[in-house]
Amino acid sequence: MKYLFTFLVLTFSFSAYSQIKVKSERDDKGIITLTYTNNSKMTYTVLLEFPVLLNLSTSSGPRVIAVAYPGKGKLTTLRPVLSTRRTNYSYKYTYVKGNIYGKxxxxxxxxxxxxxxxxxxxxxxxxxxxxxxxxxxxxxxxxxxxxxxxxxxxxxxxxxxxxxxxxxxxxxxxxxxxxxxxxxxxxxxxxxxxxxxxxxxxxxxxxxxxxxxxxxxxxxxxxxxxxxxxxxxxxxxxxxxxxxxxxxxxxxxxxxxxxxxxxxxxxxxxxxxxxFPEEVITQEMTKKELKSYRKE
CATH class of the missing domain: 2.70.70.10 (Glucose Permease (Domain IIA))
Incomplete structure (x- = not known):
């Protein structure tokens, strides 16, 4: 007998709920650091896009994908290409739940x-x-x-x-x-x-x-x-x-x-x-967790 169920998949980019907040800071050498604050218990993948990137370089061009763990941390750094020329930039960001680099x-x-x-x-x-x-x-x-x-x-x-x-x-x-x-x-x-x-x-x-x-x-x-x-x-x-x-x-x-x-x-x-096969219950346990589980 076939049972039919319906489900709506929702993808949240950027932030109706504002779990991720990004800010930028420039030091006295002109290096710009973009950092995040993540007040949730969830890890997010963040996409940074730079519509304007004048005399500045990133690790991967005008789009950077980074991971925002719970708490605070760095997303990326913008560095001047030529120290004698002016710099300018603008950015926008979107994010979704999960870690794209997880293995x-x-x-x-x-x-x-x-x-x-x-x-x-x-x-x-x-x-x-x-x-x-x-x-x-x-x-x-x-x-x-x-x-x-x-x-x-x-x-x-x-x-x-x-x-x-x-x-x-x-x-x-x-x-x-x-x-x-x-x-x-x-x-x-x-x-x-x-x-x-x-x-x-x-x-x-x-x-x-x-x-x-x-x-x-x-x-x-x-x-x-x-x-x-x-x-x-x-x-x-x-x-x-x-x-x-x-x-x-x-x-x-x-x-x-x-x-x-x-x-x-x-x-x-x-x-x-x-x-509940035991090998499935224990498959991702650390040695310490496995030892504790065996005792229990």
Whole structure:
């Protein structure tokens, strides 16, 4: 049986929410340093563009891509080409969540983000625009939904940092396909990817911003009673990519899940019982973390 879900992928560039603020300073040698302030727990990729760059050089021409970690730091430096000539510049910037330069030693395997032992079904999601009779159908990957019959605990599918969350929506409407105000928790991973878990019960979070979590740690409680497809949780993994024009954006990607003793990309699959293989739980642990886990 095929289950159809809709999902809207939103990309935030520049800043309706102003998480990243950039400023420039010039020293007595004419060297200009652009720095950032990031007051969130999320890491961002920043694209700096210089419409005006007179007698100044950057590390990569009129466009510079840099990473803004939580806190404060340097993005790039502009240096005079000829010290005897005047300089001038202007800049603008956009940013998206994640680290475009993030790397991992191998391809991580994800847990199904539902309490171990639960029976679930996996269903591929489609973009909400496809349901609204578009001129052209969007076929980009849009994540997965995991369906179940009873309210369950939702868990971290992979090691990371709780970087963002919104858990205040009570969800009073009925028979929904999609809700722009869905409760969600986002986990930032060391390879720059971000996992977004959606359709969570209001106020049920068991984690806080900045907290490190490991695969299987409880995040919150499921919701979905007011959706026409019933109780479920939605999961999306996305990365930062550069498009043909040189701009940056977030792009959803499929990932491999640990299911029934194997690891593979899920589409419409199940029902199956959720399991938490130890090798997946420990795959990204440090030696110290692994030692502590063994003792516990």
């Amino acid at each position: 991992t030693k191998g391809e991580p395997i994800y847990l199904v983000p539902v309490k171990e032992g639960a029976m679930v079904r996996a269903s591929s999601m489609t973009h909400i625009e496809n349901v609204l009779q578009p001129k052209e159908e969007k076929d980009e990957y849009a994540g997965l939904a995991f369906l179940f019959d009873e309210e369950v605990e939702i868990v971290a599918p992979r090691k990371g940092i709780i970087a963002a969350m919104s858990m205040e929506n009570e969800g009073s409407s009925e028979k929904l396909d999609f809700n722009r105000s869905e409760n969600f928790i986002e986990i930032y991973h060391e390879d720059g990817k971000i996992t977004k878990i959606m359709v969570l019960k209001s106020g049920s979070q068991k984690v806080k911003l900045g907290q490190e979590v490991f695969p299987g740690d409880v995040l919150a409680t499921s919701a979905g009673e007011n959706y026409q497809h019933g109780k479920h949780v939605r999961m999306l993994v996305y990365v930062v990519v550069k498009d043909e024009e040189g701009s940056i954006k977030n792009e959803a990607i499929p990932v491999k899940f640990a299911v029934e003793g194997q690891s593979f990309f899920l589409e419409n699959y199940g029902p199956f019982e959720v399991t």
